[in-house]
Amino acid sequence: MLSSLRARLLLWYTLILALVIATFAGTVCYLFWRSLVDDVDQGLQGSAVGLVEGLRPTDFGDFDLVLPLEYREIDGAPPPLTYYAVWNGAGELIDRSAIDFEIPMPAATGARTHDGRRELAVTAVNGTIVLVGRDLREIQGEVLGFATTAAAGGIVALALSLLGGWFLVGRALAPVARISQAAARMTAGDLSARIAIERTENELEQVALALNQAFDRLHLAVDNERRFTADASHELRTPLATISAELEWALARERSSDEYRRCLDTSSRAAQRMRSVVERLLTLARADAAEMSLQKAPVGLGPIVQDALGILRPLAEQKQVAIDAELGAATVVGDRDRLTDLVTNLLSNAIQYNHPGGQLRVDVWPEGDAACLRVRDTGIGISAEDLPRIFERFYRADKARTTHSGGAGLGLAIAKWIVDAHGGQIACESVVGKGTDILVRLPRVT
Amino acid sequence: MRLLVVEDERDLADALRRALEEEEFAVDISGDGEDALFKIREMPYDAVVLDLMLPRLDGWSVLQQARAAGIRTPVLILTARDVIDDRVRGLNLGADDYLTKPFALAELVARVRAMIRRAYGNPVATLQLGDLTIDTAAREVRRHGLPLELTAREFAILELLIRSRGSVVARATICEHIYNEEADVLSNVVDVHVAALRRKLGADLIRTRRGEGYIIDA
DSSP, X not given: OHHHHHHHHHHHHHHHHHHHHHHHHHHHHHHHHHHHHHHHHHHHHHHHHHHXXXXXXXXXXXXEEOOOGGGSOBTTBOOSSEEEEEEOTTSOEEEEOOOSSOOOOXXXXXXXXXXXXXXXXXXXXXGOEEEEEEXXXXXHHHHXXXXXXXXXXXXXXXXXXXXXXXXXXXXXXXXHHHHHHHHHHHHTTOTTOOOOOOOTTSHHHHHHHHHHHHHHHHHHHHHHHHHHHHHHHHHHHHHHHHHHHHHHHHHHSOOOHHHHHHHHHHHHHHHHHHHHHHHHHHHHHHHHTTOOOOOEXXXXXXXXXXXXXXXXXXXXXXXXXXXXXXXXXXXXXXEHHHHHHHHHHHHHHHXXXXXXXXXXXXXXXXXXTEEEEEEEEOSSOOOTTTGGGTTSTTOOSOTTOOGGGOOOSOHHHHHHHHHHHTTOEEEEEEETTTEEEEEEEEEBOO | OEEEEEOSOHHHHHHHHHHXXXXXXXXXXXXXXXXXXXXXXXXXXXXXXXXXXXXXXXXXXXXXXXXXXXXXXXXXXXXXXXXXXXXXXXXXXXXXXXXXXXXXXXXXXXXXHHHHHHHTTOOOSEEEETTEEEETTTTEEEETTEEEOOOHHHHHHHHHHHHTTTSOBOHHHHHHHHXXXXXXXXXXXXXXXXXXXXXXXXXXXXXXXXXXXXXXXX
């Protein structure tokens, strides 16, 4: 594709250049020819005048002709290029040069080119017609010589510019070659392929720059996708491995009822965990596919928090976390179930990742046209390094994976989606060892 | 044979421990990478079953650092990550085998046994010693085709001595290979088992090197 582009560019370039050179050379040759013919015409004019003057009527009704010098015979031979002829008023040939071709009487006076010769006919006394002519072979040769030189020059110029053009087009298209190489590597699965950029001022290099940026984003997207799939498979396969190992063990031989109970207990816990991961994944998948329709209606944020706290109180007691809530009046238009998910998520994180004897503080209040929800805990906190990534899917700041907390790293991703879907913002501040502070702002109606 | 199972998912680790102990392995459990690396460096495990996604230090780093420290214990990677790059990376860092979750317990056990056999330079599960045939996979000893009744510990000691045939195995080493870290072992327990083995297999097979340990001649 590339070489043909280069060849085609060059072909057009050559065609145009050849046309220009040919037109120019043709015009110059023509003008040169014309100027030579004009010179001949002037000479013929002078000769005609001389002949006309040399033509004297005699008393006998015919003429005496005194030839100008250039028409006189030299050593019995006529001059090589010029000739003349004279006819009387009755159209009879009176005199002519001793030349070996016929000169037909001209139908009209004036200049004409005839059979490679230039001729001029004028009328003189008593209706006589004087014709002078000159062979054009000499000047034809001259013009031909000039044209040959011009053609040779033109061909040389064309060849040189072709060579230069090949080089220049190649140079200009070099980034295209690099772009296509990088794209080919990319297609072959090497996502780290980038286009080498040499001179940034060139338009094609700008294209390469833009493509590199696009490649970067593609690479990132593919990496994220891969990581997501690997994480999802990890979150599902690990409990599945537990279940399968437990069942295989239980079935290997007769076990006591306590052993069966413990085995079923563990399996059930693993199944529970898988269910939770699957549900959350489905929630996110539906959210991605924009299939999740929100049943929006005016709903008070305070009562939602109240309900969520009711559900989570036993967990808080178990973890010995004290809850302190101050719920102001703030109504938003939103999906009650989703908002409950959001609040439950944030609150259960604040309890799960708290220390025994820790605090959980929830506030709801109106502020301007926003309804604010703030969840603060005195838990383990999130490091500055993890903080920007906590809303990513499967990202867990809690590397210890206290798996009994049941988290798969999807809760905050879902929380963020719910907040986004309601046109709000969610922000998180945290200090390791001190606690985490999450602020949600949603558009408020009252 | 003593194993270290590195798995942060506690339920799975428990299930593995139970299953492997039934297969007469002495099993230690480690729930994070740093602890695992410490144990691998301290104990002469016969094999390690290693998860990759671990808190504190991931499985690749554990593997890499253990190998860098010159530890040649066979390692089987057991993980939920099934991306080919992950496997290749694990194997290139010095893992001996790879199993993806979920897995069949029987396959895990067979792979661990195979790894240990290879590490002791014998790829076959059955060992022949005089008129004794020892099947390490079926956990059986036969003399002239007739099975002998050995306890799990006795079998483990016999297996260890046969694998190390021709060299003296210290009592401490025997303890390390047949008990896990939670066992509270009396100092003469090995002697008791060896005495029982001699009763069942004949007095000449296992010889005592005073102050050093036991040996089965090559």
